Amino acid sequence: MNAHFETVELTLDVPFTISRGTTTTTENVVVTIDHDGETGYGAAAPSRHYGETTGTVEALLPELVAVVENAESPHARRAIHEEMLSVARDNPAARAAVDIALWDLAGKLLDQPVYRLLGLGDDPESRPPTSFTVGIDETAAMKRRAREAARAGYPVLKVKLGTDRDLRIIEAIRAVAPDVDIRVDANEAWTPKEAVRKCRELADYDVEFVEQPxxxxxxxxxxxxxxxxxxxxxxxxxxxxxTDIPTIADRCDIANLKLMKTGGITPALDLIRTARAHGLEVMCGCMLETNAAIAGGAHLLPLLDYADLDGSLLLEADPYGGVPISQGRFDLGAVDAGTGALPR
Ligand SMILES: [Mg+2]
Structure with missing residues (x-):
């Protein structure tokens, strides 16, 4: 096996604001792993909030690449995951790039899509659609973006909150998107008492759930x-x-996993099983990330209750294509082998 990596700059379709700040461009690090004439693709979308940057990812990847190149087989993903953990425990996005690329490569070598390697079917009815995220902006701009997304056929909107006008935003969006599911994400912005008050008020607008109040x-x-x-x-x-699941199990209803937090698909499976064992529902979210990473998360859809895999949809242009998507629904059946990620 031999592996390479390259940092790509991604421009967002519109500036993306959450309670912690605004992003206009972002960088991902794409990893490619070659073996037996096939190439697997993965990507890291590092988040400063979790202590990672493209700099930390680039600094660690040579070590992670060495782990892969020394592995007995690209199919030994569990052993490679354990070895990567020992080298880069605090760098899950860097590990995720390699793990996703290995799943893509394994699928291509075995000529199977990743969901089949996971023992899953492709029944579209049993998979949740992804939400389309509306970032924080002037209320009128959020309303406009929500209306456009609803008209484009997205069945679920995720609205970022954590402003001094949270209720007005949801009231405005509900008025122009009466039939879509609306969920909200405060990204840690509220105090506990404020959160309880807002949850009670938001319930009047038929909000589906509240993320990280x-x-x-x-x-x-x-x-x-x-x-x-x-x-x-x-x-x-x-x-x-x-390992966070036992702590949050009696403090929430839904565990939101991201490949960039777990360190890839292999440890995401551990999170999903643990969450289920604790009676939690499971959602898969994402960072601002290219299809080279998103495509990996999409193959977990049959295991999920909710999905927020719109990272690539928020980019002006994505250098990678992924699992075909229409109106928020990924078509896993269209993937012949691997994750479906390919350079455009
Ligand atoms: Mg969130």
């Missing part, structure tokens, strides 16, 4: 909100890997 550093605050909210609560910043 309070800071991850306040697990008791999460419990306070969970015990009082009429709406289901999802944990994102509070839920990084399978």
């Amino acid at each position: 309070v800071p991850a550093e306040n697990p008791e605050g999460l419990r306070f909100v969970y015990e009082r909210s009429p709406l289901p609560i999802a944990a994102d910043e509070s839920c990084l890997t399978a």
Whole structure:
């Protein structure tokens, strides 16, 4: 096996704002692994919030590439994952790029799409659609973007909150998108009491669930909100890997996994099983990421209750194609082998 990596600059379709700040361009690091005439693609979308940058990913990848090149087989993903953990425990996005590329490569070598390697079927009815995310902006601009997304056929909108006009935003969006599911994400912006009040108010607008209402550093605050909210609560910043599940299990309804937090598909499977064992629903989200990474997450869809895999949809142009998507629904049946990620 031999592996390479390359940093790509990605421009967003519109500036993307959440409660923590605004992004206009982002960088991903694409990993390619060659073996027996096939090439697997994966990517890291590092997040400063979790202590990673393209610099930390680029610094670690030579070591992770060496792990892959020394492995007995590209199919030994569990052993490679354990070895990568010992080299780069605190760098899940870097590990995710390699793990996703290995799954893509394995699928191509075996001539099977990744969901089949995971023992899953491709029944479109059993898979959740992805939400389309509306970032924080002037209320009128958020309303316009929501209306466009609803008209384009997206069945689910995820609305970023954490402003001094949260309720007005949802009222405005609900008025122009009466038939779509609306979920909200506060990205840790609220205090526990504020969160309970907002959850009660948001319930009037038929909001599906509320993601990460309070800071991850306040697990008791999460419990306070969970015990009082009429709406289901999802944990994102509070839920990084399978080992977080026992702690959040009695403080939320939904575990939001991301390949960039777990370190790829292999450990994401551990998180999903652990969450199920604790009675939680499971969602897969993403960072601002290219299809080279998103395509990996899409193959987990048959295992999920909710999906927020719109990272590539928010880019002005993605250098990689992935699993074909229409109106928020990924067509896994269209993938012949691997994840479906390919350079355009
Ligand atoms: Mg979130």
